[in-house]
Amino acid sequence: MDLTRLATISHKEMSDHITSRRFLLILVITCLVLGIAAANGVNNYNNALESYKNGEVGFLFFPSVLRAFGEITNSFGLYGLGAVIGIAIGFDLISGEREGKTLKTILSRPMYRDELINGKAIGGIATIGIISFLGFLIVVAILLILGIVPSLDEIFLIGVIWLLTMLFMAYSFSLALMSSVLAKTSSGALILSILIFVTLTYIIPVGGGAFGSSLLLGAEPSDSSYNSGSQFQKDSFESIQAEYEQKRLEIHDFFNMFSVRSVYNNIASAITLPSHYVITEKIGHVDFALNPDLAENVEKPTFWEIIGDKWIKIIVFIMWPVLFFSVAYVKFMRMDLR
Template sequence: MDLTRLAIISQKEFSDHITSKKLILILIIFCLILAVETANGVASYNEALEKYANGDSTEIYQPTAVRVFLGIVNAIGVDGLGIVIGLAFGFDLVSGEREDRSLKTILSQPLYRDELINGKAIGGIVALTLITLAGFAIVFAVMLILGIVPNINEIFGIGIIWFLTLLLIITSFSLSLMTSVIANTSSGSLILALVIIFITLLVIPVGGGALGTYILFGSPPEEPTSNLVSYAEYTSYQEMQADYNKVSETVQDFCNFFSIRSVYEEITIPITSPSSYIIEKVGLGEFFSNPDSAKSVGEPTFWTIIKDKWIKVIVFITWPVLFFGIAYLRFMRSDLR
């Protein structure tokens, strides 16, 4: 692989993305949604800060400026904006050139296949980086205009959220690049990408937990219905139910690994809302019975959150590598005649 040719291809792909009407449209939609969510986030942050100062808040710790990004994280991850952007960028990168028969012409030049696929990936990633940087720059500008000036730690937290957001979009982009290599047409590539997204985001996380628990551990224990049941029998049922729920949560957590949206949410939400993260860690029942139990844990830092979620971080990084690896191998072995 020649690095000079790789740089030329990457630059061409980046230029094609930047000058395309698709990117301009995506950039406008992305920035508009981020601007709206920022305005809502600023209002929510100011309200939470006021309640905390008056002692009327359920927040354990004083809300930080990173809380402004709570709605943005929901829009990008939960609502699927980041996934849509990634799919739009990559679904026709290879299949589109295969359809208009320009792919064989390109490869007839003194050019290796790995240079072409790597160049397409690099050009797309650089373009996506530019889009996310522009969007977050607008968010930061709106925050400053509205009188919220983050400190160094908060800026660092915003940087982590930006990186995770970029990684989510790159994961979706790698998926669409993979389907673009596999499918012969752009429409087939998009349909295949949507099917994979549907399975990984909805079918496995929603149905996989319950089905997996039933297959591995059977039905949940039946609650005694007789009024004459002894205290020991009812206590035994409660213990079995608690064990079953714990196993079910473990299976469900494993199934959530297949959803990039769930993993993104589980990593970013603790950063934007550390109080909720600590309450969940302590346990909702324990917190309401003893509110001081959450404070005894100590205020989480960005590093402690990442350390606690390190498995999710590894899974999050693995997804784009896996998708691109499949795309790379398939492209190197595909018959382009």
């Protein structure tokens, strides 16, 4: 593989993307959505400040400006903006060339197949980087206009959130690129991308969690036989029920690994909402509700503590785009162009 040719192909792909009407439309939609999300995020931040000053339960630490970015990550992950951008950029990279009968012409020039697919991938990811960077730049500009100035640590964490967002968009992009290699037409690649995304994001986590719980744990314990029993029997039932719920959550967490959207929001929310992260994952929501004093001496988690706690999910987060691109690469290298 010649690096000069790879750089040339990557530059051309990125130029084709950023000069297209599709790029302009995606950029405008992204800026509008993130502008609205930033306004909602600032409102949430101000409300959190007021709630913290009033000593309301659930606000353990002084609210950070990162709370405003909770709406940004929701827009990219929970509401699907990141997936839409990634699929829109990558679904016709190879299938479009095949439909236009230009793929054989391109490969008849002095270049190798790996240079072409690697160049298209680099150009597409660079385009995604530009879109997401401009979107985050607009959010930071809105914060500065409103008089909210992030500290150096917060700027670092904003950069981390942007990197996580880039990885999530790279996941959907690599999924679309794989579909573009597997399908013969752009419409087929788009449909295949959506089907795989919906299956991994919704069907497997929801259906797999419910089926796995039913198969491995059976029916949820019933308290009908304990209502008239002694206090010891009632305490035993509560213990059995808590153990069942814990195992059920572990099964659902396993199947949620198939949903990169869930993994992305889970990691990002630990950074943007540290109080919620500590209450739900460190202390336990039920235990905190029964005894809020459990959080009295808890310190705010650092970035590295969050990374140490989420390292398995971070590996899964990186694994999926690598897996999709590997499938696309192997298939493209063996593709029959006759």
